Amino acid sequence: MAMIGILGGMGPLATVDFMERVIDLTSSAGALRDQQHLPLLVVHLPHIPDRSDALLGTGESPLPALLRGIDMLNRNDVELIVIPCNSAHHWYDAMCAESRAPIIHIAEASVAALPAEVTRVAVMATGGTFHCGLYQRMLAARGFESVEPDETTQQHIDACIRDVKAGKIGASTEHMARALDWFARQGAEAGILGCTELPLATQQMDAPPIPMIDSTLELARATVSYALSHGWNRAQ
Amino acid sequence: MAMIGILGGMGPLATVDFMERVIDLTSSAGALRDQQHLPLLVVHLPHIPDRSDALLGTGESPLPALLRGIDMLNRNDVELIVIPCNSAHHWYDAMCAESRAPIIHIAEASVAALPAEVTRVAVMATGGTFHCGLYQRMLAARGFESVEPDETTQQHIDACIRDVKAGKIGASTEHMARALDWFARQGAEAGILGCTELPLATQQMDAPPIPMIDSTLELARATVSYALSHGWNRAQ
Numbered sequence: 001m002a003m004i005g006i007l008g009g010m011g012p013l014a015t016v017d018f019m020e021r022v023i024d025l026t027s028s029a030g031a032l033r034d035q036q037h038l039p040l041l042v043v044h045l046p047h048i049p050d051r052s053d054a055l056l057g058t059g060e061s062p063l064p065a066l067l068r069g070i071d072m073l074n075r076n077d078v079e080l081i082v083i084p085c086n087s088a089h090h091w092y093d094a095m096c097a098e099s100r101a102p103i104i105h106i107a108e109a110s111v112a113a114l115p116a117e118v119t120r121v122a123v124m125a126t127g128g129t130f131h132c133g134l135y136q137r138m139l140a141a142r143g144f145e146s147v148e149p150d151e152t153t154q155q156h157i158d159a160c161i162r163d164v165k166a167g168k169i170g171a172s173t174e175h176m177a178r179a180l181d182w183f184a185r186q187g188a189e190a191g192i193l194g195c196t197e198l199p200l201a202t203q204q205m206d207a208p209p210i211p212m213i214d215s216t217l218e219l220a221r222a223t224v225s226y227a228l229s230h231g232w233n234r235a236q
Numbered sequence: 237m238a239m240i241g242i243l244g245g246m247g248p249l250a251t252v253d254f255m256e257r258v259i260d261l262t263s264s265a266g267a268l269r270d271q272q273h274l275p276l277l278v279v280h281l282p283h284i285p286d287r288s289d290a291l292l293g294t295g296e297s298p299l300p301a302l303l304r305g306i307d308m309l310n311r312n313d314v315e316l317i318v319i320p321c322n323s324a325h326h327w328y329d330a331m332c333a334e335s336r337a338p339i340i341h342i343a344e345a346s347v348a349a350l351p352a353e354v355t356r357v358a359v360m361a362t363g364g365t366f367h368c369g370l371y372q373r374m375l376a377a378r379g380f381e382s383v384e385p386d387e388t389t390q391q392h393i394d395a396c397i398r399d400v401k402a403g404k405i406g407a408s409t410e411h412m413a414r415a416l417d418w419f420a421r422q423g424a425e426a427g428i429l430g431c432t433e434l435p436l437a438t439q440q441m442d443a444p445p446i447p448m449i450d451s452t453l454e455l456a457r458a459t460v461s462y463a464l465s466h467g468w469n470r471a472q
Contacts, residue, residue: 001283011270012259016252019280023248027403034247034282034401042278044255046270047237047471072312165270167263235283 002232003039004223005078005101007069009046010085011165014196014216018084021220029228035235038227041078043069051087055128063091070099079230080104082223084196086215087129109222110192110215111138122147122183122191122210124157124198135194147188153179157198164197172201184209238468239275240459241314241337243305245282246321247401250432250452254320257456265464271471274463277314279305287323288394291364299327306335315466316340318459320432322451323365345458346428346451347374358383358419358427358446360393360434371430383424389415393434400433408437420445 004022008015023037031037048066053059066088073081081103083089089106096103114121121144123135130136136146149157156179163172176198183191192213193199199214227233240258244251259273267273284302289295302324309317317339319325325342332339350357357380359371372382385393392415399408412434419427428449429435435450463469 001281009270009273009275012262012273013256016255016259019252019255020249023252024403026248032402034245034284034286037245037248037282039245039283040278040280042276042280044276044278045237046273047275048270050270076308076312166268167260 001039002079003041004227005073005081006040006042007083008042009044010048010088011197012046013164013200014084015044017200018216018220021217022224025220025224036233038232041076043072045069052126052128055090055132063094066091066095067098070095074100080226082219084216084219086194087126090132090134104222106215106219107134107138109218110213111142113213113218114190118189120145120147120188122188123194124191125194126161127154127158129194135192147183147186153182160201161195161197164200169200173204176201180209237275238315239277240463241309241317242276242278243317243319244278245280246284246324247433248282249400249436250320251280253436254452254456257453258460261456261460272469274468277312279308281305288362288364291326291368299330302327302331303334306331310336316462318455320452320455322430323362326368326370340458342451342455343370343374345454346449347378349449349454350426354425356381356383356424358424359430360427361430362397363390363394365430371428383419383422389418396437397431397433400436405436409440412437416445
C-alpha cells in the first residue's frame with residue numbers, strides 16, 4: 001500500500017487545511033467511500049524551530065528537525081513527500097539529498113499555476129521567505145515580475161500569519177485585506193499566497209481585489225494528481 | 237519528544253475534523269505559536285475495510301488492518317493512541333492487547349460527558365455500531381436509558397454518514413435533522429453523536445432539538461487533557 005508522506009505541523013492549522021484540500025480533491029475526482037481515498041502518513045511536528053526566524057538570522061536552523069521528519073517518513077516507506085510550509089522549502093535541496101521518496105516543491109507548483117497573461121505578481125510570504133528570495137527567483141526564471149511589499153505591508157502579512165497560528169482567523173483577515181489593497185494599488189495583477197497560513201485568512205474574504213494563487217491548494221492539486229495517476233486510491 | 241498517535245482515515249474528513257479540534261483546544265489552552273502545539277503522528281488509512289459492514293456480517297473484518305495501523309504507531313514510539321472512529325472500538329480490547337501505548341476509548345469519553353440529570357439518551361451511530369450494542373451497554377452500565385432508532389431513523393443516520401463520507405455535507409444535514417426530530421418526539425433528553433462523521437453534519441444546524449454529545453469533541457478533549465498534563469506541548 002503506497003502512502004503519501006506529509007511533513008506537517010508548520011503550522012498546525014495549515015496542515016489540517018492541506019489534508020482537507022487533498023480529501024476534497026479526491027472526492028471531486030469521484031471518491032464516494034473511505035476506501036477510495038488516499039492513504040497518508042502525517043508527521044505533524046509543530047516543535048520544529050521557526051523557519052522565518054532562522055531565515056532572518058534571529059533563530060536556530062530548523063534543518064536538523066526537518067531532516068528527522070524526512071527520515072521518519074522514509075523509514076515508514078512513503079512513496080512521495082509533501083511539506084505544506086513554504087518557508088521550509090528554503091532547505092528543499094538538503095531535504096531531497098536525504099530522501100529516497102521524491103518531494104514536490106510547493107513554490108514550483110504555485111508559480112506553475114499563474115495564468116500566462118499576468119506580468120506583475122505580488123509576493124506574500126513570511127518575512128524570512130521574502131528575505132531569502134525563494135519566490136522572487138522562481139518568478140523571474142519564468143518571466144514574471146515580483147511586486148515586493150513595503151515594510152508596513154510585510155508587517156500586515158506577518159501579523160496575519162501570526163494570528164492564524166494563534167487561531168485568531170477574524171483578526172488575520174483584516175491584516176490580509178490591508179496587504180491586498182496595497183498590492184492592488186501597486187498594479188499587481190495576481191498574488192501568490194506563499195505561506196500556508198495565508199489561505200486560512202483569505203477564505204473568509206468575499207471579493208479579494210486581485211486574483212490569488214493559493215500555495216496550499218496548488219500543492220494539494222499536485223499531490224492528488226500524482227497519487228491518482230499512480231492508482232494509490234485503490235486498495236492493494 | 238512525545239507524540240500522540242492517531243489511527244485515522246475512518247473516514248478521512250472525520251480525522252481532519254478531529255485534528256482541528258485538538259489544535260483549537262490547544263490554542264484555547266494558551267498556545268500562540270506553532271512550538272506550543274502538540275506533536276502528532278497520523279496514520280491515515282482509508283482503505284481499512286468498512287467497520288459497520290463487518291459488524292453487520294456483510295463485509296470482511298477490519299481487525300488485521302487496524303492492528304497494522306496500531307503496530308505502525310507503536311513502532312514509531314507514540315506515547316498515546318486515539319482512534320477517531322466509533323465503530324472501530326468494537327475491536328478495542330484486541331487493539332489494546334497489541335499496543336504498548338495506551339488507547340483512549342472514544343465511547344467512554346463520550347458517555348462520561350453526559351450531564352447527570354439526563355435519563356433518556358438517543359444513540360446515533362453506524363448500523364454496525366448500533367447492532368453490536370457498544371453504546372447501549374456503556375449507557376446501561378452508567379444508569380442511562382438508550383433511546384434506539386426505528387428502522388427509518390437508522391436509515392437516515394446511515395444516509396447522513398454516507399453523505400459525509402462522499403463530501404456531501406448539505407445533504408447529510410437534512411438526514412440528520414429528520415433523525416433528531418424523531419428522537420426528540422420519543423422523549424430523548426440528549427443524544428450521542430456516536431459516529432465521527434455525524435458532527436460534520438450537525439455543525440451546519442442552527443438549533444438542534446436536543447442537546448448532543450459530540451464523540452469527536454469528547455475524544456479531542458480527553459486527548460488534549462492527557463497530553464497537556466504530560467507537558468507534550470513543550471519542546472523537549
